[in-house]
Amino acid sequence: MNSRNSAAEEQDLLCAVALNAMLPLANERTLQSAYYILRGRKANQTLQDVHLYTLYPYYRMFSRFPREDWEKIVSTLFQAGWILPVDAGGTNSKPTFTFSDTGLQHAKHMYQKYRFDVWFAPFTQSDLAERIEPFWSRLHLMVQTISQMHHGDLGFIPVVSDKTAQRSVKNQLADGAMRTAWKQQLSDELYRLWEPLDEGVQELLFCQLSGVGQVGKTLGQVAEIRQTSRSYLMLQFRYGLAASIQTLLAESNHYPLLSKLVTESHKLDPRLTESAARTYALLQTGSDKKEIAKKRQMKESTIEDHLVEIALRCPEWDMTTYLPNELAKEIVETSERLDTSRLRLIKDQSEATVTYLQIRLALARATRGAK
Amino acid sequence: MNQQLMHDRLKLHFGYDSFRPGQESIIERVLSGRSVLGLLATGGGKSVTYQLPAMLLPGLTVVVSPLISLMVDQVQQLRARKKIPATYLNSMQDPTESREILKGLAEGAFKLLYISPEKLQQPYVQQVLKRTRVSLIAIDEAHCISQWGHDFRTDYLRLPQVVKQLGAPPVLAVTATATATVREEICSLFSIEKEDVVLQSLNRANIAYDLVEVAEEIDRRSYVIDQMDRLQGPGIVYCSTRQAVDVLTASYQLDGKKRVHGYHGGMNSMERMLIQSQFLAGELDVIIATNAFGMGIDKPDIRYVIHYQMPASLEAYAQEIGRIGRDGKPGYALLLFSWDDWQIHQHMLEKEYPTQAQVQKYEQLCNTGVPLTNEALAMVDISEEMGALLAFYTERVLASYEAAAVGESYPKAQIIWQETEKRRSFKQKKLAEMVSYVRGENCLRASINTYFKENDHQFDLYCCKKCGLTTDAYFQTNDHTIAKNEQIKWNLRQALDTLLPNK
Numbered sequence: 073m074n075s076r077n078s079a080a081e082e083q084d085l086l087c088a089v090a091l092n093a094m095l096p097l098a099n100e101r102t103l104q105s106a107y108y109i110l111r112g113r114k115a116n117q118t119l120q121d122v123h124l125y126t127l128y129p130y131y132r133m134f135s136r137f138p139r140e141d142w143e144k145i146v147s148t149l150f151q152a153g154w155i156l157p158v159d160a161g162g163t164n165s166k167p168t169f170t171f172s173d174t175g176l177q178h179a180k181h182m183y184q185k186y187r188f189d190v191w192f193a194p195f196t197q198s199d200l201a202e203r204i205e206p207f208w209s210r211l212h213l214m215v216q217t218i219s220q221m222h223h224g225d226l227g228f229i230p231v232v233s234d235k236t237a238q239r240s241v242k243n244q245l246a247d248g249a250m251r252t253a254w255k256q257q258l259s260d261e262l263y264r265l266w267e268p269l270d271e272g273v274q275e276l277l278f279c280q281l282s283g284v285g286q287v288g289k290t291l292g293q294v295a296e297i298r299q300t301s302r303s304y305l306m307l308q309f310r311y312g313l314a315a316s317i318q319t320l321l322a323e324s325n326h327y328p329l330l331s332k333l334v335t336e337s338h339k340l341d342p343r344l345t346e347s348a349a350r351t352y353a354l355l356q357t358g359s360d361k362k363e364i365a366k367k368r369q370m371k372e373s374t375i376e377d378h379l380v381e382i383a384l385r386c387p388e389w390d391m392t393t394y395l396p397n398e399l400a401k402e403i404v405e406t407s408e409r410l411d412t413s414r415l416r417l418i419k420d421q422s423e424a425t426v427t428y429l430q431i432r433l434a435l436a437r438a439t440r441g442a443k
Numbered sequence: 444m445n446q447q448l449m450h451d452r453l454k455l456h457f458g459y460d461s462f463r464p465g466q467e468s469i470i471e472r473v474l475s476g477r478s479v480l481g482l483l484a485t486g487g488g489k490s491v492t493y494q495l496p497a498m499l500l501p502g503l504t505v506v507v508s509p510l511i512s513l514m515v516d517q518v519q520q521l522r523a524r525k526k527i528p529a530t531y532l533n534s535m536q537d538p539t540e541s542r543e544i545l546k547g548l549a550e551g552a553f554k555l556l557y558i559s560p561e562k563l564q565q566p567y568v569q570q571v572l573k574r575t576r577v578s579l580i581a582i583d584e585a586h587c588i589s590q591w592g593h594d595f596r597t598d599y600l601r602l603p604q605v606v607k608q609l610g611a612p613p614v615l616a617v618t619a620t621a622t623a624t625v626r627e628e629i630c631s632l633f634s635i636e637k638e639d640v641v642l643q644s645l646n647r648a649n650i651a652y653d654l655v656e657v658a659e660e661i662d663r664r665s666y667v668i669d670q671m672d673r674l675q676g677p678g679i680v681y682c683s684t685r686q687a688v689d690v691l692t693a694s695y696q697l698d699g700k701k702r703v704h705g706y707h708g709g710m711n712s713m714e715r716m717l718i719q720s721q722f723l724a725g726e727l728d729v730i731i732a733t734n735a736f737g738m739g740i741d742k743p744d745i746r747y748v749i750h751y752q753m754p755a756s757l758e759a760y761a762q763e764i765g766r767i768g769r770d771g772k773p774g775y776a777l778l779l780f781s782w783d784d785w786q787i788h789q790h791m792l793e794k795e796y797p798t799q800a801q802v803q804k805y806e807q808l809c810n811t812g813v814p815l816t817n818e819a820l821a822m823v824d825i826s827e828e829m830g831a832l833l834a835f836y837t838e839r840v841l842a843s844y845e846a847a848a849v850g851e852s853y854p855k856a857q858i859i860w861q862e863t864e865k866r867r868s869f870k871q872k873k874l875a876e877m878v879s880y881v882r883g884e885n886c887l888r889a890s891i892n893t894y895f896k897e898n899d900h901q902f903d904l905y906c907c908k909k910c911g912l913t914t915d916a917y918f919q920t921n922d923h924t925i926a927k928n929e930q931i932k933w934n935l936r937q938a939l940d941t942l943l944p945n946k
């Protein structure tokens with residue numbers, strides 16, 4: 073087998089992923105929505121689709137999926153007659169697609185051929201996709217740092233240039249006792265964590281790490297060595313990390329060190345953009361928007377944008393300080409009566425004391441509830 | 444300043460026993476508070492000339508650098524290896540991060556700040572710096588400020604004004620490539636005296652210059668692949684486009700013998716970092732790259748650089764082959780060229796600069812008062828890049844004319860177009876010089892050195908294609924093919940014990 077075969081396998085695998093991601097979306101959504109899910113778009117519609125159709129394993133699977141490649145896959149699927157276009161009209165306001173019988177069979181066949189049931193198993197909730205990347209950055213950097221410490225050489229260039237990961241690892245190692253613990257137990261915890269995984273996955277995770285005497289391989293290099301498709305390795309890599317994260321979350325007491333690399337992300341809510349997540353963390357400590365604006369040296373209007381984002385993505389947030397429940401109901405009713413979401417129109421029809429922020433919050437929550 | 448102290452610091456922070464040519468006289472001048480222009484060959488240790496003063500001067504040293512990746516690398520190296528409190532500011536950071544850094548600067552936590560030119564224009568950054576004591580402003584890649592430099596950057600042009608605003612501390616302008624015209628312009632912009640221009644010999648005696656004309660793309664590829672197999676590495680192959688990098692890498696990997704990887708700006712940052720680290724660690728023999736690769740990497744044993752296509756200027760060419768043989772051992776520079784290369788550059792030039800009609804449309808758009816968003820520009824067929832270029836020239840023309848003739852009308856669009864034409868013909872000239880280099884009959888070393896006003900033409904092993912050279916001398920002698928992917932039985936415990944030896 074050579075690179076030419078790998079390219080064919082790559083195409084085959086991508087078709088398999090695309091077909092299975094599209095399966096629940098058929099007759100209801102556009103083809104684009106599957107693309108947005110695979111790319112991991114942070115738009116609300118995409119996040120809602122992921123929940124609604126439980127497409128957790130697919131979310132953000134290929135965050136750099138070029139549109140041309142996607143178009144190529146789609147046209148392959150049409151040409152093979154696996155999917156058929158459905159025009160807009162009737163109950164559909166947008167064009168959608170449907171599966172042929174052979175398409176259904178093929179999707180099922182590919183699902184088994186590529187063992188998707190194995191690789192997708194750990195993806196049981198939506199925030200995993202968001203956790204994978206930061207977890208991998210921290211783990212990679214931690215392993216590199218500890219490896220260098222063991223060799224008494226701290227003059228190294230970190231492979232991970234992400235500032236947040238660097239800060240987090242630095243914090244972990246700031247204390248002398250913690251440093252000793254990491255040095256002594258990292259290897260053992262990693263062994264216990266990865267030992268239950270498929271050997272191929274163990275090696276895949278390990279050979280991408282860097283440290284003394286080893287520079288991590290890129291996924292492309294591993295694909296070349298194993299003569300397989302890069303995207304198929306990507307699936308297995310994500311599986312390995314998602315399974316690791318699940319274990320660390322469930323058994324944090326057995327992994328006192330490594331679980332710190334996962335739980336830290338709780339501080340910043342992964343459902344939100346980083347800046348909004350910082351605002352949310354401050355809200356939870358009891359600060360109000362004025363204080364937050366002052367603390368963060370930002371405009372109050374920026375903080376208000378964050379509040380709207382939080383209202384939309386975090387249903388548990390109690391926003392009654394900013395919007396009493398009664399008023400929320402009134403605003404939503406006004407919006408429905410006028411059949412509009414335009415803030416200006418709603419404001420004109422509301423009492424003079426109602427602010428734009430209140431209208432935006434009310435509508436954000438209502439959208440969320442309507443899902 | 445005490446000479447012994449300079450040498451001690453050199454040993455302490457950089458691990459060198461002695462200065463390289465030019466470094467010491469630049470540093471001495473800087474420490475005595477003079478503004479200096481330092482011309483050092485690529486790999487001649489430009490960064491030491493401002494990093495060392497940063498440790499000895501009382502206040503902050505600000506380094507203006509156009510390359511974000513270079514900034515990150517250098518700061519990491521400084522912190523890790525040299526224990527120098529350094530940081531950087533650029534437009535890629537999020538506001539929280541910038542604020543933290545600015546706070547640190549105000550508190551005096553850093554001795555060295557790398558900053559991008561556009562970030563330095565921001566008023567709040569200038570405010571913080573004004574309150575901090577700035578002892579030195581170092582301008583890396585200083586040739587970018589000159590309109591007559593090959594990588595002229597509009598955001599560099601405002602630097603003299605910024606220097607004034609920061610209380611006019613001494614300036615150290617450093618560059619590896621600058622013709623006499625460029626040197627003069629830099630000196631006049633920063634008020635650098637003639638005696639404070641420090642030049643180091645630009646002749647690279649250990650490099651042999653080779654040149655091959657190719658007719659067909661297929662010949663070019665097979666020739667380069669063959670050379671990659673034979674030449675003693677490590678080496679770099681430069682291509683003009685990302686696509687060319689991908690194609691050459693893929694075709695080499697089909698049956699080439701060496702460990703090779705592509706590198707360009709389209710890859711993610713961790714991947715690029717891994718490839719670079721592998722190359723530095725000797726785990727890769729050849730990097731096939733666009734010009735995004737190489738700035739700031741410190742690898743003294745690069746044995747050859749191949750230019751798969753002809754570069755757009757002699758300056759760019761000199762910079763890229765300058766990475767060969769910094770250890771002083773023999774190195775080999777091979778340049779391939781064809782008529783197509785010239786046409787591709789020509790085409791890119793046409794696309795980069797506006798036609799008269801485009802300038803007119805831009806003018807009209809400005810007069811309507813519509814905000815100049817990318818969409819608005821696209822409506823009149825002007826790309827984002829060209830929009831930026833036009834905005835820059837418009838501002839300049841306005842500034843120079845409105846001051847002179849208040850209220851009088853003048854053919855603004857015409858003048859702007861003439862300005863951009865000047866720039867285009869300048870680049871055209873650079874390209875013509877490159878072409879005349881590849882088509883010339885004379886000694887290549889002499890041609891390139893003369894271009895940079897260097898009279899020293901000595902060489903170690905071979906001079907160049909025209910003077911006669913044997914490529915064999917640069918081939919690898921022992922045919923050690925690297926055992927690709929040897930199969931060892933996988934064992935997680937063993938693997939972890941090697942990487943994290945738990946003693």
Ligand SMILES: [Zn+2]
Nearest residue numbers: 886906907910
């Ligand atoms: Zn010669």
